Amino acid sequence: MKYVTFGQLLEYQSFFSLSSVLRSLILKNTVMKKLYVVALLSAILFTSCEKKEEMSTNPFFSEYQTPFKVPPFHLIDTINYIPAFEKGIADHQAEIDAIVNNNETPTFENTILALDKSGDLLGKVSSVFFSLNSAETNPAMQKISRTITPMMTKHRDNINLNETLFEKIKVVYDSRENLDLDDQQLRVVEKYYDDFIRNGANLNEEEKTSLRELNQEISKNQIDFRENLLAETNKNFKLVIDNEADLSGLPEGIKAAAAETATNAGLDGKWVFTLQKPSMLPFLQYADNRELRKELYTGYFMRGNNNDEFDNKEAILNILKLRAKRAELLGYKDYADYVISNNMAQTSDKVYEFLHGIMEPALEVAAQDRDDMQKIIDREGGDFKLDLWDWWYYAEKLKKEKYNIDESELKPYFVLENVRDGMFYVANKLYGITITQLEDMPVYNDEVQVFDVSDKTGKHIAVLYMDFHPRPGKRVGAWCGRFRQQTYKDGEKIYPVVTMVMNFTRPVGDAPALLTWDEVNTMFHEFGHALHGFFTDGEYDRTAGRLPRDMVELPSQVMENWTGQPEVLKVYARHYETDEVIPQDLVTRLLNSMKFNEAFNTVEYIAASVLDLDWHTVGGKTDLDVLTFESQSMDNINLMTEIIPRYRTTYFNHIVGGYAAGYYVYLWAAVLDSDTFQAYLDSGDIFNQEIAESFRKNILEQGGSDEGMVQYIKFRGQEPSIDPLLNKRGLK
Numbered sequence: 012m013k014y015v016t017f018g019q020l021l022e023y024q025s026f027f028s029l030s031s032v033l034r035s036l037i038l039k040n041t042v043m044k045k046l047y048v049v050a051l052l053s054a055i056l057f058t059s060c061e062k063k064e065e066m067s068t069n070p071f072f073s074e075y076q077t078p079f080k081v082p083p084f085h086l087i088d089t090i091n092y093i094p095a096f097e098k099g100i101a102d103h104q105a106e107i108d109a110i111v112n113n114n115e116t117p118t119f120e121n122t123i124l125a126l127d128k129s130g131d132l133l134g135k136v137s138s139v140f141f142s143l144n145s146a147e148t149n150p151a152m153q154k155i156s157r158t159i160t161p162m163m164t165k166h167r168d169n170i171n172l173n174e175t176l177f178e179k180i181k182v183v184y185d186s187r188e189n190l191d192l193d194d195q196q197l198r199v200v201e202k203y204y205d206d207f208i209r210n211g212a213n214l215n216e217e218e219k220t221s222l223r224e225l226n227q228e229i230s231k232n233q234i235d236f237r238e239n240l241l242a243e244t245n246k247n248f249k250l251v252i253d254n255e256a257d258l259s260g261l262p263e264g265i266k267a268a269a270a271e272t273a274t275n276a277g278l279d280g281k282w283v284f285t286l287q288k289p290s291m292l293p294f295l296q297y298a299d300n301r302e303l304r305k306e307l308y309t310g311y312f313m314r315g316n317n318n319d320e321f322d323n324k325e326a327i328l329n330i331l332k333l334r335a336k337r338a339e340l341l342g343y344k345d346y347a348d349y350v351i352s353n354n355m356a357q358t359s360d361k362v363y364e365f366l367h368g369i370m371e372p373a374l375e376v377a378a379q380d381r382d383d384m385q386k387i388i389d390r391e392g393g394d395f396k397l398d399l400w401d402w403w404y405y406a407e408k409l410k411k412e413k414y415n416i417d418e419s420e421l422k423p424y425f426v427l428e429n430v431r432d433g434m435f436y437v438a439n440k441l442y443g444i445t446i447t448q449l450e451d452m453p454v455y456n457d458e459v460q461v462f463d464v465s466d467k468t469g470k471h472i473a474v475l476y477m478d479f480h481p482r483p484g485k486r487v488g489a490w491c492g493r494f495r496q497q498t499y500k501d502g503e504k505i506y507p508v509v510t511m512v513m514n515f516t517r518p519v520g521d522a523p524a525l526l527t528w529d530e531v532n533t534m535f536h537e538f539g540h541a542l543h544g545f546f547t548d549g550e551y552d553r554t555a556g557r558l559p560r561d562m563v564e565l566p567s568q569v570m571e572n573w574t575g576q577p578e579v580l581k582v583y584a585r586h587y588e589t590d591e592v593i594p595q596d597l598v599t600r601l602l603n604s605m606k607f608n609e610a611f612n613t614v615e616y617i618a619a620s621v622l623d624l625d626w627h628t629v630g631g632k633t634d635l636d637v638l639t640f641e642s643q644s645m646d647n648i649n650l651m652t653e654i655i656p657r658y659r660t661t662y663f664n665h666i667v668g669g670y671a672a673g674y675y676v677y678l679w680a681a682v683l684d685s686d687t688f689q690a691y692l693d694s695g696d697i698f699n700q701e702i703a704e705s706f707r708k709n710i711l712e713q714g715g716s717d718e719g720m721v722q723y724i725k726f727r728g729q730e731p732s733i734d735p736l737l738n739k740r741g742l743k
C-alpha cells in the first residue's frame with residue numbers, strides 16, 4: 012500500500028518539474044501552493060524512510076512466496092529494481108570480501124565453492140530485470156538499464172580484477188592435483204582460473220584501469236545500439252496502405268491482421284505493415300505490388316542506417332574498436348581469437364574454412380534458384396531483373412510450381428496451441444516428461460502462459476513461461492532465458508524457471524493464431540533450449556550452466572528435426588476449423604518442399620557469419636567506414652547481388668551481444684544436430700529411447716561439464732559428419 016503512495020508521489024514530482032511555466036501558473040493559486048508544499052514534504056518523509064520500507068516490501072528482498080517460488084511479477088514495481096541491484100551488488104561484494112579476508116590457506120571450499128555460490132540476490136534481480144527489459148520494456152525500464160549497466164560492469168570488474176582473490180584462486184589452481192578433487196571440481200577450478208585470466212587478472216595496474224574503461228565504454232555503446240534498433244524496428248517505420256488494390260495477392264488472414272494493426276495505430280480503415288517479421292514476411296511473400304515490397308524491405312534493411320538520431324554506424328564502430336583494443340590488451344590477436352579460442356572450433360581460420368566449405372555449394376544452388384525465378388518473371392512479361400525485395404515473392408511462386416505447395420495452404424493446420432502441444436508430445440515421447448498449464452500464476456503480461464514440467468515419476472522438475480506474440484515493448488526475434496537457473500543450495504536441488512519469448516503471428520478476429528512453417532520450427536527450436544534448461548544437472552554453477560558457445564544451439568536445433576516427421580505432424584497439424592489431420596498428400600508435398608529455399612537461407616546466413624568474423628578479425632583499424640567495409644566483405648565471398656546478409660551491420664543485434672565473433676555457431680551446431688538426428692533415422696525409430704537417454708545424459712544434463720567434442724563423442728561414439736547437414740539442405 013505504501014508503495015502505491017510513494018509511486019504516486021514520484022509521479023506528482025515529475026509532473027511539477029514537467030514545465031516551469033506550468034508550475035508557476037499552479038503556484039499562483041494559493042490552494043495549489045499548499046498542495047505542492049504538502050506533496051514536497053511527504054516526498055521528503057517518504058524518501059527518508061524509503062530504505063526501511065524497501066526492506067519489508069521489495070519483493071526481491073525476501074524469498075518469493077509464490078507457487079514454485081517463481082518471481083512475483085504482480086508485486087514487482089519498476090522502483091524495486093535499483094535498490095535490489097544496489098543491495099545485490101553490496102551483498103555480492105561482501106561475499107567476495109569474506110573470501111579475500113579469510114586467513115586460512117585457500118582451499119576448494121573456502122575459495123572456489125564460495126565464489127561459485129556467491130551473488131544470489133544479484134542473480135535473482137538480474138534474471139528478472141534483463142528478461143523483462145527484452146520482453147516487456149518501456150522508457151522507465153530503459154532508464155533503469157542505463158543506470159545499472161555501468162554499475163554492473165564496474166562490479167564485475169571489481170571481482171575479475173581483484174588481485175587477492177585471483178592469488179587465492181591461483182593457489183588452489185596450482186595445487187589442484189594434490190587436493191583430492193573429483194573431475195568436476197577440477198574442471199570448476201580450471202574454468203574459474205581461465206575466466207580470471209581472460210578478464211584481465213594478469214594485467215598490471217595501468218592496464219587494468221584501461222580495461223575497466225574499455226568495458227564501461229563497450230556497455231554504454233551496446234545500450235545505444237539496442238535502443239536505436241528497438242525504435243527503428245517498432246516505431247520509426249510503418250507501411251500504411253489506404254488503397255485496397257495495393258493488397259492484391261495477400262491472403263485474407265494477412266489483410267485482416269494488417270487492418271487490426273492499423274486500427275491499433277489509430278488508422279481505422281487502413282492497413283499497416285511493420286518491420287516485425289510476422290508482418291513483413293507475408294507481405295514480401297505475397298504482395299503483387301513490387302514498389303511497396305521494395306519500400307517495406309528497404310525500411311527493414313536500412314534500419315540504423317538513415318543518418319539520423321537512430322543511426323547505429325557510430326555505436327557499432329565504437330564497439331568493434333573497443334573490443335579490438337580489449338582483445339589486444341589481454342594478449343589476443345583480435346576479438347575473434349579471444350572468443351573462438353574458448354570454443355569447440357578454437358581458431359577463426361577453422362571457422363572461415365568451415366563456412367567457405369558450405370558457402371560454395373549453397374551459392375551454386377541459390378544461383379540456380381535465382382535463374383528459375385527469373386524465368387518466371389520473364390514468362391510473366393515482367394521487364395526487370397530479380398532484386399532483393401523480389402526473392403520471397405518469386406520463391407513462393409517457384410515453390411508452388413515445383414512442389415505444388417503454398418505456405419497459406421499449410422497455415423490452417425498450424426494452430427499455435429496445437430503446435431505447442433505437439434512439441435510437448437515429442438518431449439514426452441523422448442524424455443517421458445509431462446507439461447501441464449498452470450492457472451493463476453504471476454505473469455508480467457496477461458498473454459503469458461505458465462506450465463509445470465514434471466518427470467516420468469510425476470516429480471516437478473521445472474516451470475516454463477511462454478510468451479508468443481509481438482508487442483511494442485518486445486524486441487524482435489525469439490529467445491529462451493531463465494528467471495532462475497537450476498542450482499544446488501546446501502545439497503538441495505533448486506529447480507529452474509525457464510522462459511520462452513517469441514514474436515509469432517497474432518490471432519485475427521475469431522480465428523486462433525495460425526503459424527507459418529518457419530514459426531513452427533522456431534517454437535520447437537526455443538523449446539529445445541528450454542529442455543536443456545530443464546535437464547541441466549550440475550552441482551557447480553560455473554560448469555553446469557555454460558556450454559562452449561558453438562554447442563549452445565545443439566539442444567535447440569536438434570528439436571527442429573521432429574517438426575516435419577509424419578508421425579509428429581499427425582499429432583499437431585490439425586485444421587483449425589475442421590480438426591482434420593493434415594492430409595497425407597500435403598505432408599508429402601511439404602516434406603518434398605523442405606529443402607526448397609534452403610540455399611537462400613544458408614547463403615544469407617553465411618554472409619552474416621562472415622561479416623561478423625570479418626569485423627572481429629580486422630583489429631583496431633580506426634579509419635573504417637561501415638558501409639564500405641560491409642560491401643568489401645561481401646565481395647570477398649562473391650555474394651550474389653540478389654541476396655544481402657541476414658543481418659547487416661547496423662541491425663546485427665547478435666554481434667552486439669553474446670554472439671560477437673560467434674554468429675557462425677548456428678551452422679556449426681547444425682552439423683551436430685543433423686548428425687544427431689541421423690542416429691535416430693539410422694535406428695529406424697525417431698523416438699529411440701536408447702539414443703534419447705544418451706543425448707539427455709551426455710549433452711542436455713551435462714551443460715559445460717566437459718569439452719564440447721568430448722561430450723559429443725561420448726554421446727555419438729564418433730566425431731560428427733557434415734554430410735547429414737548437406738543432404739538435409741539439398742546442397743549435396
Ligand SMILES: [Zn+2]
Pocket residue numbers: 536540564567
Ligand atoms: Zn537458439
